[in-house]
Amino acid sequence: MRTKPALRPSPQNSSWHLERFSEPDLERYRSVFHRVGDEHLWAARLLMGPLMLARFLTDPGIEVYVLTTPSGDQGLLELDFRVDKNCELSLFGVAPDLVSTGAGRWLMNHALEIAWSHPIDRFWLHTCTLDHPNAFGFYLRTGFVPYERKVEVYDDPRYLGLTRRDAAPRVPLL
Numbered sequence: 001m002r003t004k005p006a007l008r009p010s011p012q013n014s015s016w017h018l019e020r021f022s023e024p025d026l027e028r029y030r031s032v033f034h035r036v037g038d039e040h041l042w043a044a045r046l047l048m049g050p051l052m053l054a055r056f057l058t059d060p061g062i063e064v065y066v067l068t069t070p071s072g073d074q075g076l077l078e079l080d081f082r083v084d085k086n087c088e089l090s091l092f093g094v095a096p097d098l099v100s101t102g103a104g105r106w107l108m109n110h111a112l113e114i115a116w117s118h119p120i121d122r123f124w125l126h127t128c129t130l131d132h133p134n135a136f137g138f139y140l141r142t143g144f145v146p147y148e149r150k151v152e153v154y155d156d157p158r159y160l161g162l163t164r165r166d167a168a169p170r171v172p173l174l
């Protein structure tokens with residue numbers, strides 16, 4: 001995405017709040033990372049040790065936001081501004097209970113407002129076949145345009161003991 005698109009309508013829900021995650025509270029961060037990402041075998045931040053993760057979260061080029069609800073942290077938005085004029089949507093998602101409730105669109109509209117309030121000319125992301133099947137169409141409707149396809153190979157975080165063994169049962173644990 002090279003310019004800010006028109007925001008799509010999103011439902012308002014007075015129990016959804018966006019909180020900037022400024023303290024390097026690793027336990028809280030890992031907990032919401034697991035809640036949102038376990039069913040999609042997210043591993044990137046679980047592979048970071050405590051020191052590396054704390055450094056990452058306090059890097060001035062990284063902005064992390066949490067979608068909070070009365071039942072806890074239910075969404076994660078991570079923006080990486082470390083490359084000049086670029087923003088990578090490095091993590092994005094809501095917990096399983098909030099999928100298909102409009103919370104994803106609500107969170108994306110916040111992501112667009114925050115990202116494009118910086119002096120960038122490119123907002124981009126990775127998605128993969130392990131992510132939620134809604135993700136690709138959702139990103140196209142948002143205004144992202146596909147530009148590259150790759151094969152990525154990484155170790156299964158369940159096998160490494162970083163994610164619970166019964167996560168993502170649709171994906172065989174070989």
Ligand SMILES: CC(C)(COP(=O)(O)OP(=O)(O)OC[C@H]1O[C@@H](n2cnc3c(N)ncnc32)[C@H](O)[C@@H]1OP(=O)(O)O)[C@@H](O)C(=O)NCCC(=O)NCCS
Binds near residue numbers: 104132
């Ligand atoms: C990817 C993800 C954000 C997609 O969100 P989603 O749950 O399909 O999408 P939403 O429920 O927010 O919205 C889908 C559409 O329905 C609309 N909608 C859904 N519920 C609604 C409601 N109650 N009222 C009004 N509109 C609603 C939304 O506004 C949106 O419309 P649009 O996309 O045409 O603008 C979500 O599935 C997710 O977080 N998955 C888990 C993590 C993941 O895979 N992340 C992607 C990593 S790259």
